[in-house]
Amino acid sequence: MMAGLLEQPAHGQKRRAGVVALAGLSLLALAGFLALPWPLEEKSLAALHGLCAQRPSHSFWFAGSRLPFDARMTGIYGAFLLTVGYLAVAGRLRRAGLPSLPILAFLAAGVLALGIDGVNALLQDLRLPTLYEPQNWLRFVTGAWTGTLLGVVLWIAANAVIWRPEANSLRAVLDGPRDLLVLGLLSTALGWLAMSGWRPLYWLLVLFLVLAAVTLLALLALPAVQLLRRREQQVEALVELGWPATASLALACAFMAATSGLRFLIEWMAGIPSLP
Template sequence: MSRRAAGLGVVALVALLIAFIVMPPWPIVLLDANTLAYAVCHRIPSHSFSIAGHQLPLCARCTGIYLSALATLAALATVRPKARTFPGGPVLGLFLLFIAVMGVDGLNSLLTLIPGAPSAYEPRNWLRLLTGAFDGVAMGGILFPLFNMTVWCDGRDVPAVTGRILAGLALLALAISAVVLSEAPWLLWPLAVLSGLGVLTLVGLLNVALVVIATRREGSFRTLAELAPFVVYGLLLTFVELGAINLLRHWLESSLGVVVG
C-alpha cells in the first residue's frame, strides 16, 4: 500500500470516528437527513411539508433549494463537465432575479411571524418551495463553475450555463416542485435522503474548494482520483461544522430557551 493510500485511509477513519462523536448516527451510513437538516434549517412544522405523517427533513423553502441545487449540479456535471466560466450577463441576471425573488418571499414570510408587522401577502408552502427551487438553480449554477475553476487544471473555458441549459434547469426546478407537492407516500424516503445529500453536497463542495485553496493546490488536479484526499478532508470539515452547529443549536434551545429559526 502506498503512503498516499495509507494516509487517506487514516484520514477516512478519523473522519468516521469524529462524525460518530459529534453527529451520531453517522449520516453517510444511516442517511440521517434530519441530523443534517437540523444544522441548516429552522424546520418549523407549519413551514414544512409532511408525507405519510412524517415531516420532511427540511422546510418547504430549503427543500426546494437543496433538491434543486443538487439536481442542477448533477445536470451540469453531465452536460458541461469541468466548465469553469461563469454564465453570461443575461443568465447571471436571471440567477440574481431568482435569488432576489426568494429573498422577498422569505422576508414576507418572516414578517408574518412578528406580531403587528405588515406583510404583502399570506405565505404559502408551495410558494416557498417554488422560489426555493429556482434559488437552488442559481446556487448550483454559480457554485459549479466556481468549484471547477478552483480545482481543475484542465477545466473547459466555456460557460457553465447557457440560455438553453437554463431553460432545462428551470423545467427541472418545476418538476422537482411538482414531485414534492404531490406528497405521494412512497416519496418520503427518497426525498429525505436526497435532501440530506443536497445539504452534504453543497456544504461539502464549498469545503473541498476551501481546503484546496488553503493548501495552495488550486488548478492542479486532472482526475477525481487525484482530488480524492481533498474530498475526504472537505467532508471531514463538513461533518465537524454541521456537528458543531447542531450542538450549539441544541444547547441554545435546551439550556437558554432560545428558539433558533
Template sequence: MSEYTPDEILRMAQERIAARQAETRRPLPWGAIFAGSFSALLVALLFSPGMPLEWKMYAVVHGICAQQHNIFVGGLQFPLCARNSGIYLSFMLTFIYLYAIGRGRAGKLPPGHISLTLVAFVAIMAVDGFNSLFLDLGLPNWYPPDNFLRTLTGMGMGITIATMLHIVLNNTLRQNVDPQQPVFTRWTELLGIIAIDLLALAAIYGNLGITFWPLAFLAFFGILGVLYLVCLLVTSLFMGYEGKVTSIRQLARPATIALIPTLLIAGTMSWLRFWMESMGLVI
C-alpha cells in the same frame, strides 16, 4: 586509502537509505479511504438505532437549517423546512444536471440574459423571504406566504447557488477548466433544470409518498453538500491543489480530510441548537 571522508561516507549512506525508503513507500489509497469513510457515515445514519431515519436526518442538520414551515410527503416530515428543501433539493439536482449535460469543466458565466435570470431567482426568493419574515414578526406584509411559494422560490435560488459554486470550484482547482465554456449556453438548458425542479415540486405538493425518500435524501445531502464543498475548497487550497486538478480522483486526499471539518461544523451547530432549545433560549 578511501577518497571519501567519514562524513561524506555517512552522508552517502543516508542518501541511499532515503532513496530505498522512497522507492518502497507507497502512497495511501485515498480513494478507498474516502469511500470507506463515506460508507461508514452512511451506514451509521441508516442503521444506528434510537429514532426513525427521517428524524436522524432532521437532527444532523438541525443547527444549519431553520426547520420552520415544515412540509410533509406521504405522512413523513422533510428534514429541512420548505424553503431550504427547495434550495438544496434544487442545488443537488442542478449539480447532477450540469455534469449530465457535459459541463463538468465549464468555467464561464452563462450569457447575459441567462445570468440576469439567475440573479432574478435570488431577488425573487429574497422578496418572498422578507414577506414571510414580516408576517412572523407581526409586521405588515405584501401577500399571504405559504410553503408552496417558499419551496418554489427556493428552487430558483438553488439553481443559482449550484451554478456559481460550480464555476468557483472549476476555476479555482481545475487545471483543465474550459474558461470559454459557459455553464449554460442557451435557454433550453436552463429550462431543462427548471422542468426537473417543477417535477420535484409537483411530487412534493401532490403528496406522492413514493418520492419522499429520494427527494428527502437529495435535500439532506444538498445542504450538507454545500457545506462540504466549501470545506473541500478550503482544504484543497491549503494543501496546494490550486489549478492542479485534471481528474476528480486527484481530490481523494483533500476530499477525505474535508469530511472532518464538515462533520465538526454540522455536529457542533446541531448540538448547540439542541442545547439552546433545552435551555429555552430558542423556540
C-alpha cells in the same frame, strides 16, 4: 529517469487509496446515519437542525412526517444538488466560465424574489400587512430559483480553484436557455414530488435532502482544502481529488454535527420553544 518511473506507481497507488478512502467514508457516513436507533424523521431533523429553522408550518408533510428542511430550504438545497448533478452529467466538469449576462440576470432575479417572499413572510409573523398570503409552494419556487444560482456559482468557484487551466476552463458553465429549461424542469419535478405527500417517496426525499446538504458543504470545503494545501489549479485527473474530497466530506459532516449540536445546546440552555 529510474526515479521518475518508480514515482509513477507510487502516485497511482496514493490516488487509488484516496478514491477508496472517499468511498469508505461515504459508506460509513450513510451506514452510521441509517443505523442510528431513531425514526428517520427524527434523525434527519437532528442532522439538519443547524442548517434550517425547520418550522412545521412551513414544511411539506407526508402522512404525519415532515421533510427535514422547510419548503424554502428544500428548494434551495434540492435545486443546488440537481444543478451540480446536471452539470456533472452534461460534461461541464472543468468549465469555470460565467454564463451569458441574460442568464446571470435571470438567475440573480431569483435572489430578489426570495428576498421579497422572505420579507413578506416576516411581515405576517409580525402581524403586519403583507403583499400577499405566504404559501409553501412560493417558498419552494423562490428557494429553487436561488438554489440553481448557488449551484452554478459554487461549480464555477470550485472548478476555477481545482483544475489546471486549459481551453475548456474558459467555456461558460451553462450553454444557453436550454440548460435553464432543463434545470427548471428538474426543479419542477422535485417540487411536485415534495408537495405530493405520497408516503412511499418520503424515504427517498429525506435521503436526497441530507445528501444535498452534505454535497453543498463539501463543495464549499473542497476549494478551501486545495488552497490550504497550496495545490490550487493543479489537478489534471478526477482521481487526484480522492484525498481532498475525503477531507472535504469529513469537514462537511463535522460542520453539520457541530452546528446541530450547538443549536440543540442553545435551545436547551435558553429554554427556547420549537417554532410553529
